[in-house]
Structures are given as C-alpha cells and as structure tokens.
Amino acid sequence: MLKLVVVDRNSYTNFVENHPLRNFFQYPSWSDLKAEWKWSSEFLGWMNSDGTMVGGTNVLYRKVPGLNKFLAYIPRGPLIDWFSTEYTLKDWFHVLFHHLKQRNVFSVKIDPPLIKKKWSSDGITNGMLQFQTHGLKNKKITDLPPNQVYREVEFIQQELNEMGWRQKIADDSFDTVQPSYIYRLDMANKGLDQIFASFHPIWQKKINQAEWEGVEVSVGSLQDIHEFHALLAQEAKQEQKESRDIVYFQKMVEKLSKEDPTRIKIYYARQNNQLVSAALATRVNGQVWDLYSAQLRKTDHAASYLLRWKMIQDAHANGDQTFDFRGVSISLDEKNHHFELLKFKVGFAGDVCELIGEWDYPVIPMLHWAFDMYMKKR
Incomplete structure (x- = not known):
C-alpha cells in the first residue's frame, strides 16, 4: 500500500x-x-x-x-x-x-514526460516530398506513419481515461501549457563524428560555413542576461509577438543556478563582434534543453546552426544522452508560422516525439x- x-x-x-x-x-x-x-x-x-x-x-x-x-x-x-x-x-x-x-x-x-510515438527526421522529410509531389495540402506529421509506437503508453492513456482524467485535445503542439510534440536528438552511445555525420548535408554545410565566415560561439556570463534578452525582445518585435520581460529571465538565472551552477547556460554567436544568435539552455544530469533562443534577423543565418552544434558538443562532453530542442508544430504547411522552426530542427537528425499530452x-x-x-x- x-x-x-x-x-x-x-x-x-x-x-x-x-x-x-x-x-x-x-x-x-x-x-x-x-x-x-x-x-x-x-x-x-x-x-x-x-x-x-x-x-x-x-x-x-x-x-x-x-x-x-x-x-x-x-x-x-x-x-x-x-x-x-x-x-x-x-x-x-x-x-x-x-x-x-x-x-x-x-x-x-x-x-507526464511519457513518449507515445516517434517520427524520424528522414521519415518526415520523405513524407513532405511525397505530399508536395502529389500536390497534397494541409498535411501534418500525424498523417505520416510513425517509426515507433509505444503501446504501453497508449495503455496508460486508456487507464487515465477510465479513472476520470480528461485529455485536452489540441489542434497543434503549442495549444497546451507545455508543447505536446517535441524534437529530441538521441546521443546515447554515439560519438561526435557519428552525430555530425547524421545531420542533413545542408546543415553540415551551414555549420562549416559559419566557422569559415568567422562566427564565434561562446558561453556567456549569467550576469549578461540583458544581452540575451535584448536580442529576444528585438526578434519578438520583428515577428509581432509577445516576449517575457527581462525580470523573468533574471529570476530564472538566479533560481536555477543557485540550485546547481551547471543548470543553466547562455550561448552567444557573434560575427565581427556583433551578436547574431543566442540560446538559453538548461540541463539536468543526462539531458539538455534548448529552452529559449533568438537571432538578429528573421533569416536563415548559419550562426544558428553552429550555435546548436556547439551546444550539442558541450552536452556530449558532459555525458548527456539527450539534446531536447523543445516544441515543434506538427503542421507541414509551409505557410504556417511555425513551419520554419520545424524545418530548422528536423535537419539535426533527431525525432519528433508525441508525448502523452495534457x-x-x-x-x-x-x-x-x-x-x-x-x-x-x-
């Protein structure tokens, strides 16, 4: 009992x-x-x-x-x-x-952090090409066959329903408090060369391009959160969306780093001394999350690719098995305002994971x- x-x-x-x-x-x-x-x-x-x-x-x-x-x-x-x-x-x-x-x-x-289904990057990319070839519109990742289905988690869903729990039915990943679809890179038992080789060739080229163009990625001081927030606020203004104020991030840095000095990091990518991309990562033993990020312009800047690669390298060096890119939309409509984010993440050769939900x-x-x-x- x-x-x-x-x-x-x-x-x-x-x-x-x-x-x-x-x-x-x-x-x-x-x-x-x-x-x-x-x-x-x-x-x-x-x-x-x-x-x-x-x-x-x-x-x-x-x-x-x-x-x-x-x-x-x-x-x-x-x-x-x-x-x-x-x-x-x-x-x-x-x-x-x-x-x-x-x-x-x-x-x-x-x-709960229980994974119900997974779709591989290759499966999503191939599915998108098939939809485009046949002129099919308004398709979603869930229209594609998953690579893995966890029946034991489906059983948990059934049990919750029978107990009186009610699942929130959402149209897309970001319609719940926490994203119901996330993108994860499994690094367990893999070397860095193997991880890099699994990236889409264009992503590999972008990373190399950023290095060739002199982009430098560094881990900033937690006291410099204002620089990260300024870039985040600028991006939010460009995209006409709301962003949290700086106090939230100051408190986040204060509270999380007090518990564990390695719990939170801020990554900066600079080119010619100008900040062009940044990300805030949080970590617990075994897993890293790309929690918040921003870039200078609403463009496909190579610096953002190199910045993620640096974050993945650091996670691997710390012995972490999972790099979590956080939420993605399941819409495969190129006009959807979340589509570019999905496209960016899919090139890193991970999996879209459907969680058990809210x-x-x-x-x-x-x-x-x-x-x-x-x-x-x-």
Whole structure:
C-alpha cells in the first residue's frame, strides 16, 4: 500500500536526481522561480510499506481570486513508476487526490514526460516530398506513419481515461501549457563524428560555413542576461509577438543556478563582434534543453546552426544522452508560422516525439466544471 507525504527539499531533490524521468520542471528550483509569480508549491513523496520513497512530485498551486480554492499543476510529472507491476495507477493517484482535497484543490493538471510515438527526421522529410509531389495540402506529421509506437503508453492513456482524467485535445503542439510534440536528438552511445555525420548535408554545410565566415560561439556570463534578452525582445518585435520581460529571465538565472551552477547556460554567436544568435539552455544530469533562443534577423543565418552544434558538443562532453530542442508544430504547411522552426530542427537528425499530452482531473467536480465553463467564456 502506498502512502503520500510531504517531504523536505533535500530528500525530494535526491529522489529526482535518480529518477529516469527527471526534468528541470520537477526540480525545486522551478518552484522557486514560479513562486515569484504567485505560485505556491510543495514536494510530495509516495512511500511504500517499508517507508522507502518510490515516487515523487513537485506540485504547483495557484489560488483562485476570491475563493479559498486552488488549481494544482504538476509540470512534466509526476515522477512515478508508470509501468509498475506492483502498483496500479489508481494506487498512485487516489492518495494524491485525497491529499489535494485536503489542500482545497478543485482541479489538477498533469503533462507526464511519457513518449507515445516517434517520427524520424528522414521519415518526415520523405513524407513532405511525397505530399508536395502529389500536390497534397494541409498535411501534418500525424498523417505520416510513425517509426515507433509505444503501446504501453497508449495503455496508460486508456487507464487515465477510465479513472476520470480528461485529455485536452489540441489542434497543434503549442495549444497546451507545455508543447505536446517535441524534437529530441538521441546521443546515447554515439560519438561526435557519428552525430555530425547524421545531420542533413545542408546543415553540415551551414555549420562549416559559419566557422569559415568567422562566427564565434561562446558561453556567456549569467550576469549578461540583458544581452540575451535584448536580442529576444528585438526578434519578438520583428515577428509581432509577445516576449517575457527581462525580470523573468533574471529570476530564472538566479533560481536555477543557485540550485546547481551547471543548470543553466547562455550561448552567444557573434560575427565581427556583433551578436547574431543566442540560446538559453538548461540541463539536468543526462539531458539538455534548448529552452529559449533568438537571432538578429528573421533569416536563415548559419550562426544558428553552429550555435546548436556547439551546444550539442558541450552536452556530449558532459555525458548527456539527450539534446531536447523543445516544441515543434506538427503542421507541414509551409505557410504556417511555425513551419520554419520545424524545418530548422528536423535537419539535426533527431525525432519528433508525441508525448502523452495534457490531462485534467476534477478533484471537486462541480467546481472544476464551473471553472472550466468560466474560462471558455472569457
């Protein structure tokens, strides 16, 4: 039988460090960052009959104005044994629901880091050529046969549905809190020469071109976040989209680097002393995420290719097995404003991964549905 308890920061961090699904959202430092924007949090641990912690999660809480009720969000979690033969999903979640009710939570959202399907870069590229050859429009990656399907994750989806969880059905990857389709490069048991050779030939040429043209990539001081943000804000203005203010990035650097000095890095690519591309990366043991990036002009600058190659080289040198390019659109329509981003990432010979998605559970059904209706009418 499982028991759910509040655990201290150190015990929770030690558990996360050793969990195979660990990710930066589930570390305490992410809670520290969100606390700056009115989210409270706590660290929970599932204990077995021997008192051993066998599951854990970082839960974020947001109070509803005017009510003593809370929304709960578990980003890229919880970190449990989803495929356990000893415990069912009901065993894991019923104790969680009981705890959340005591915390006056009426609705909880999760988006577990479980991969449901994968499409290879070659498969996507070949599929796009076939669609173009036959004049087929409005196609998506999901119209292509995946290279891998994880039936055990489909079973998890089925179990969540039967428990009363409801998946948010989104038209595209960026319609959920976290992207539901991501692009990952698997580096496990591969040398750098092998990784580079797998890139699309044009991507290899772009990287070499940037070096030949004198582009220099360096890791900047975390105190120079203003330079990164200025480029990000400039790009946002050019593309007529919103960007987070500099305070958010200052707090991110402060909170994440305090927990681990290697948790966050800023990469700069300069040509003739001018900043032309930049990226902010975050890391936990075994995996790196390309979290935010920007470039000087809305053009296909070779510097951005070299910058990613430098990030991949550093990740490989640190023994990391996965380089995560984060979200991609599934639209293969060249007019879609996310298409160029997908095209850029696909050349790095990774996989588009469909995650299990975003799920909501009505801890207090009447309040959950009332709030849901209110949000839909806004």
